[in-house]
Amino acid sequence: MLELDAITKVFRKRGPFGGGRSTVALDRISVRIGDGRTLGVIGESGSGKSTLARIALRMIAPDSGTVRFGGRDITRVSGKALRDFRRKVQPVFQDSAGALDPRMTIARILREPLMLRGDVPRAEWSKRITDILTAIDLSPALRDRYPRQLSGGQRQRIGIARALLMEPEILILDEPVSALDVSVQANVLNLLRDLQRDRGLSYLFIGHDLSIAEYFCDDILVLHNGVQKDFADAETLFRDPKDDYTRTLLAAMPRQL
Ligand SMILES: Nc1ncnc2c1ncn2[C@@H]1O[C@H](COP(=O)(O)OP(=O)(O)OP(=O)(O)O)[C@@H](O)[C@H]1O
Numbered sequence: 001m002l003e004l005d006a007i008t009k010v011f012r013k014r015g016p017f018g019g020g021r022s023t024v025a026l027d028r029i030s031v032r033i034g035d036g037r038t039l040g041v042i043g044e045s046g047s048g049k050s051t052l053a054r055i056a057l058r059m060i061a062p063d064s065g066t067v068r069f070g071g072r073d074i075t076r077v078s079g080k081a082l083r084d085f086r087r088k089v090q091p092v093f094q095d096s097a098g099a100l101d102p103r104m105t106i107a108r109i110l111r112e113p114l115m116l117r118g119d120v121p122r123a124e125w126s127k128r129i130t131d132i133l134t135a136i137d138l139s140p141a142l143r144d145r146y147p148r149q150l151s152g153g154q155r156q157r158i159g160i161a162r163a164l165l166m167e168p169e170i171l172i173l174d175e176p177v178s179a180l181d182v183s184v185q186a187n188v189l190n191l192l193r194d195l196q197r198d199r200g201l202s203y204l205f206i207g208h209d210l211s212i213a214e215y216f217c218d219d220i221l222v223l224h225n226g227v228q229k230d231f232a233d234a235e236t237l238f239r240d241p242k243d244d245y246t247r248t249l250l251a252a253m254p255r256q257l
Helices: 049-056 079-088 106-117 122-135 140-144 152-164 182-199 210-216 233-237 244-252
Strands: 003-011 022-035 038-042 064-069 091-092 170-174 204-207 219-224 227-233
Touching: 003 049, 022 038, 022 049, 022 064, 022 204, 022 219, 022 227, 038 049, 038 170, 038 210, 049 091, 049 170, 079 091, 091 152, 106 140, 106 152, 122 140, 122 152, 122 219, 152 219, 182 204, 204 210, 210 233, 210 244, 219 244, 227 233, 227 244
Parallel strands: 038 204, 038 219, 091 170, 170 204
Antiparallel strands: 003 022, 003 064, 219 227
């Protein structure tokens, strides 16, 4: 379980024109991702979604508040506990295509997490790669291809596979299907759901599309300019939104899926 409590993050503008001005990206945000559940973080551009994801990954530090994982405040851990956290909480970003090294074959890209882990014998790597490609519904024959030879949806699956090879407990999914064609989005979301069921994963899902959130998430946090507007299970939120802003958002957003 990952628990964020009273997270505040302020970005101060530097330089001759920014002096003194600041942006409250997150204002005392408190949420939790339950075991095996998907928490969706929804909001318009600039609402603080990615900042929350980066704090949950310990890529940046909050100004105040705590992030608890397995009962420990991960904003304060180091050494083995930090390595353990980095392995168990893995990111999947929107642009997996851009994140994959174009000069590496898929097999080499997927060997990296195994190398990083250090606890899988080299003799097993090839089998692990075959197994993970099968698990994400890709042909093991793709192992010898380069990223540019794959479609956007296939590349995003490779990004997911790379994260899974670390054997995480939580995936931080930052707009994981936003760069994909609508026809491919549902495939990748269904794959993520199957993986969650089979592996007992928990997800933090960042998105801006409410119809996808309704379909994919168990719980939903609505952010607006860094302020927590609603936090409820998806069914309650869509049936009976508490906040005026959420109501406006629901009324304005097309429901596609
Ligand atoms: N490194 C930074 N330095 C200064 N301001 C930042 C920085 N990162 C984010 N911000 C500001 O914090 C606010 C929240 O940004 P954030 O990227 O978290 O929003 P978002 O909801 O993810 O938006 P988007 O959907 O466009 O990615 C914005 O006003 C943004 O300009």
